[in-house]
Amino acid sequence: MSIPRSLALVAALSLSASCGSARATCDATSCPTGCCSTSGRCELGNTTQACGSSGQACTSCATAQQCVAGACSNDTSTGGGTATGGGTASTGGGTTSTGGGSATGGGTATTWYKDVLPITQVSCTGCHRAGGVGPFALETYAQAMPMAAAMKSAVVARRMPPWMPDPSCGGPFVGDRTLTQAQIDVISQWADQGAPEGNAADAPMPPGPVGQLPRVDATLTMAEAYTPSATRSDDYRCFLVDPALTGSRSVIGYDIAPGVAAEVHHVIIYIVDRNAARTRDMNEAGPGWTCFGDSGLTSPGPIGAWAPGTGAVIYPAGTGIQLTASQGLAMQIHYNTNSTPRVPDQTSVRLMYSPQGTAVTAAYLLPLVANGFAIPPNATDYTYSESFDNPTQVLPIKIYGLMPHMHTLGKSIRISGPANTCLVNIPRWDFHWQQQYFRPQPFTLPGNGAVTMTCTWDNPTSRMIRWGEATTDEMCFAYLYATR
């Protein structure tokens, strides 16, 4: 199978780009240090509103109680959760563990303000901030100090910051979150020394917003809230959101904010004709319209996509996806309610346009659909590969970004160019961490060149698993962000 013949033909595509999930979002593995709220979030576990540990359900303590070590206690004399580690312990707390202190040369303490904050404000607080996707904030000393041991364990095991690509393939990608060994050592030593605060005067300059768009030109929200289908656990619904442009603009960045993250399993925003979308919407009862596979309307392609783990996306400098005044956007949302109650959702997207009058090279999100697989029951390491011709077949195209996608049984996904040049490789697929990976320099695919995508799965079920839209089906899919 090949990707479309010409970039202009991307319009004619009707392909499936969906996803699903079955894994519970909060349990002892995903929330080892806190407790799980009713909405499935991992909470700190040491506040009176959300008390608990080891991924158990959070408890609200009675008014007179405190939360001490993950349990509600009537004894308020200990000072609750804040008692441990004291304020400025320079030794004491860590005592035995790894000998981290010796690495700093004895006397000098590794402190929050001097050593740790310069790392966390670049590498952690993009997610671990008020309103961020992380389950707790790590913006202040008071927030980070009780988490010191958990922070050490997460960075030493390289669970945090999350970063999925194999470093030896295609990268380093823009925004690589991998910490250096020296940074990991600093966080370890700080935790081992009892998480000393240090002197606020040592604090580094704040780096500006991390993980957010630098500028928001439009915020488009579903006109009405929508409650997912009461009968289907996988509900695909499209909603018109209208940028109401008066002239052509290029989308150079976006940030999709799912209304109810627990039930929104993906969002793809397709460019559509505004009037056609209005008609489609009016012909079906309720907000929006049913749309499996794509927007159900003719579309020159998407402007962007969101799956769990996707943050704000800024397209490579000088490129963007063009929108004209007659175009609207159809937000295709896959709701999955297998393991979560149905509640009204109102998802929105923030857009950043190129400044008026600046020239921007038109880019496209080209889909790669490798759908010919059939994973036998109980298979392990079942592998499937497909190659895709350059869509122009003549002209070289420049591939700037890649967004691989599988469902929850996926184990690995790799995309390569001619002569097996590795473009991106996700050796341990995790449905919860999906995003576009951008190269600092584009990869030029020659006119006669092809890309190859290879996926591997385990199938623990007793049925054959094929390509499909449902959460329990699988995919071997990617978007390539490319220009001529």
Ligand code: HEC
């Ligand atoms: C891209 C977003 C993101 C970044 C960046 C990030 N985290 Fe997280 N973190 C999360 C999310 C979401 C969870 C909860 C789900 C999970 O564990 O995957 C989490 C969980 C955690 C946990 C508890 C679970 C565990 O694995 O131990 C710790 C501790 C943690 N993060 C520390 C950090 C530290 C320290 C940094 C920076 C060095 C960091 N995180 C960077 C999103 C992020």
